[in-house]
Amino acid sequence: MSAVPLAEASAPVSIRIEGEIAIVRLERPEKRNALNDPAVLALEGAFRDLPKGVKAAVLCGAGAHFSAGLDLSELAETGLSEAVDHSRMWHRAFEAIEFGRVPVVSALKGAVVGGGLELAAATHVRVAEQSTFYALPEGQRGIFVGGGGSVRLPRLIGASRMMEMMLTGRVYRADEGCQIGFSHYVTPDGLGLAKALELACKIAGNAGRTNFALIHALPRIAEGDRATGYLMEALMAAIAQEDGEAKSRMRAFLEKRAAKTTPED
Numbered sequence: 001m002s003a004v005p006l007a008e009a010s011a012p013v014s015i016r017i018e019g020e021i022a023i024v025r026l027e028r029p030e031k032r033n034a035l036n037d038p039a040v041l042a043l044e045g046a047f048r049d050l051p052k053g054v055k056a057a058v059l060c061g062a063g064a065h066f067s068a069g070l071d072l073s074e075l076a077e078t079g080l081s082e083a084v085d086h087s088r089m090w091h092r093a094f095e096a097i098e099f100g101r102v103p104v105v106s107a108l109k110g111a112v113v114g115g116g117l118e119l120a121a122a123t124h125v126r127v128a129e130q131s132t133f134y135a136l137p138e139g140q141r142g143i144f145v146g147g148g149g150s151v152r153l154p155r156l157i158g159a160s161r162m163m164e165m166m167l168t169g170r171v172y173r174a175d176e177g178c179q180i181g182f183s184h185y186v187t188p189d190g191l192g193l194a195k196a197l198e199l200a201c202k203i204a205g206n207a208g209r210t211n212f213a214l215i216h217a218l219p220r221i222a223e224g225d226r227a228t229g230y231l232m233e234a235l236m237a238a239i240a241q242e243d244g245e246a247k248s249r250m251r252a253f254l255e256k257r258a259a260k261t262t263p264e265d
């Protein structure tokens with residue numbers, strides 16, 4: 001597979017294409033991938049403008065940490081309306097990830113804290129290396145989450161747990177984080193990116209309409225009322241099923257040409 005670097009070495013975010021997978025990497029290891037404005041805007045641009053053939057993406061960080069969150073050196077003397085604009089910019093960028101064109105798998109390690117955890121929560125599948133730790137130090141820094149954390153994190157771990165984390169400054173380690181819903185997988189250190197790539201390849205192999213339904217319809221159905229959910233599910237199911245791709249996949253199973261669903265898969 002060929003890797004095509006699309007960004008300058010000095011850019012806060014790089015994007016590399018490997019076949020159908022885009023690998024988007026935070027490139028500020030010397031600052032523990034703290035997210036300054038250029039990094040947040042670069043993330044938004046990267047996910048909005050993914051090349052056409054890309055079917056899944058992996059989000060990772062250079063160095064030993066995924067992200068130390070908001071670049072605290074940027075938290076200068078901003079007024080009330082600039083602070084609102086700043087948070088809205090993060091919302092836009094992370095929505096470009098969560099409700100973008102393709103599913104995103106994040107490869108987590110080291111610090112996944114503050115805005116870094118908010119960023120991870122915007123991805124669809126999360127793989128954590130054993131070194132990963134999660135925290136929301138906003139409570140200790142005298143601020144509040146601003147990157148969509150109060151919307152996304154309660155959906156992962158519950159509002160009560162998030163409240164306790166922020167009130168007490170609690171830090172969760174990788175295994176505990178997996179149990180409560182921060183990650184879906186834990187790997188030994190050094191193997192997270194390979195696992196994330198393996199999962200992204202599986203995802204890229206799904207029918208495009210199924211992936212669309214999963215990242216765009218399912219979260220809305222889960223958040224909405226039942227009656228609307230049933231209707232949207234029926235419409236989505238019909239749209240997915242009508243695709244030639246679905247028909248050929250079902251035929252492949254009936255003709256014993258497709259893999260069975262077993263625990264080894």
Ligand code: 1HE
Binds near residue numbers: 030034068111144
């Ligand atoms: C930073 C940042 C940062 C590191 N902003 N510069 N986030 C936090 O409160 C977490 C703050 N960071 C830490 O607790 C630690 O840095 C880590 C546990 C992540 C890593 O520790 P370590 O020992 O590996 O690194 P370090 O020596 O603390 O940091 C290395 C450099 O990165 C150092 O800069 P240098 O110029 O002195 O080398 C640090 O200042 C810099 N650095 N983290 C700026 N966050 C939308 S609202 C979101 C709100 C939040 O995210 S609040 C939570 C912010």
